Amino acid sequence: RRQPPGRRRMWALRAAGVLWLLVAAAAGPCPRPALPPDTVLSTVGANITLPCLQRQLEPNGTVSWKLENQAGSSERAVLGASLLLRQVRYDDSGRYSCYVGGCLVRSLRLLVDEPPEPPGFSCYRRSHVKDILCEWQPQRRPSPRTRAVLWVKRWLTGENATEQRCRYFPKVEKFTCRVTVPPSEDDTFLLVSMCISNGAGSAVSKDQVISANRVLKPDPPVNVLVDPVESAPQKLRVNWTYPPSWDPRFYRLHFQVRYRAERSQSYTEVSTPTHITSLVIHDAWHGARHRVQVRGLEEFGHGSWSEWSQEAVGTPWTGRTEREGRGSLGFPSDYDFYSDTFTGPPGLYGTEGANGNETPSCPLSPNLCPALCSRYKKKWRRGSLGQGKASAVVQHPLVPLAPPSPTSPLSEAPLLSPPASPGAPGSGDFGPFDVTNMDYLLVPQ
Known part of the structure; x- marks a missing residue:
C-alpha cells in the first residue's frame, strides 16, 4: 500500500534521526585511560x-x-x-x-580506585539569561581522580561535538557542567552526553536531546508572607516576590499557590494571572493555622514549574483583642463577629471609642441593659439579611428611666411602679422591676 509523500518523508526523517543517534552514541568520545606500565x-x-x-x-x-x-x-x-x-x-x-x-x-x-558508575544527569536553566547547567550526583563518593566531561553538539548537524569540563562540588556531592546558549538559539535542539573516567576505567551516559526553552525551570519564589484580613475570619492575604535569579523587567512568571489548614492533609491550589505576586484566600478555616507555598512557571509555558517555596504559616483574623471577646455587657460569644460594625442608639453606650464604635458604658439597670442592647443587635442582624443596613435605621432616643424632677411639667405619676416580689402578678420576667410601659423595651419601627 502506497503512502502519501508527506508521510514517507516524515518516516524517512525519523529513521535518519534514529540512525544518527545510534552512530553518535557508538562514536561517543569516552575512552578508558591507559595505565603506564609501572x-x-x-x-x-x-x-x-x-x-x-x-x-x-x-x-x-x-x-x-x-x-x-x-x-x-x-x-x-x-x-x-x-x-x-x-x-x-x-x-x-x-x-x-x-x-x-x-x-x-x-x-x-x-x-x-574503582571503575565509575554510569552517570545519569539532568539539565536545567534558571532563567532566560542564565546558562544551562547539567548535574550528576553519584550514588557513592567518587575518587579524587574522577573526571567528568559533557559532550555537546547540535541536533541533526554534521558538526563536531564540543567538550565542556565539569566541576565537582563536595558539599552537595554533585558534578556540574555549564553550557552557554546564545539568546537566538533558545529553541535549538542539542545532543548532550556525559563521560566519567578515572584511573580504573570510564563510563558514558545515555544521550539526551535538550533545548534551552525545554529545560527552563525557575527557582522557587521567596519572601512568602501570610497575613490575616481585618474583619474577615475566612480570608488570608498571601504576598511573595520573584526569585533573585529571575529578572521580572524583561521576562515574567505566573504563579500557583497551594494552601491547607494544619488539620487537613490535602492542599487547595489556586493560579494567579501573569506577574501578580499576591493572592487573597477566601475559604480559609476560621481560627486555624494554614500552611501556604508558591511556585512559578514561565509566562508562555516554556519549561517546567519551579519547586514549591518554603512553607509560610498564617491564621485568619479572629477579632479577639484585650477588649473583645466577652465585654462589660456580658454578650455571648456569638455576637463577637458583629461587635465592630454594630451601631446602637445615641447615648446608649456612652462615649465613642477610638475605632468609631460606641464604648460599652450602660447607665441603666444591670438586668435591663443587656435586654435592650440585645434587641438592638438583633435588629442590626435582620437589617443585614435584607431589611436595610444598620446605618439606615432611624435612631430613637430612649426616655430615661428615672423619676421626673419636681419642676418637670410631665405627669407626677412614676414611670415605674415600686418593686414587686418575684413571681407576683405583673412582675413579668425582669426580676425586681415591674415594667408597665413596654415601649421602653420595643424599638419603634
Missing part, C-alpha cells in the same frame, strides 16, 4: 603486595620503601623483598620507591 591498580579495601627484588635477600637484609603522594612523603623499613599493604584506601595511592643499601632499585605507582 602502575599497579587496586580496589578500595583490598590487600596489595609491591615487589622490590626478583631474588631473595640475605636473612638480615633490610629494604626501605619511600612513598610520595599528595599528602607528602614518608618512609618505612621492612624485612624481605616485598611491601604488603592491607585494606588500602584512596590515600594509599602514590609512587612507592624501593631502596636496598641506600640505592634505588625499583619504583612503582599504586593506584587505588
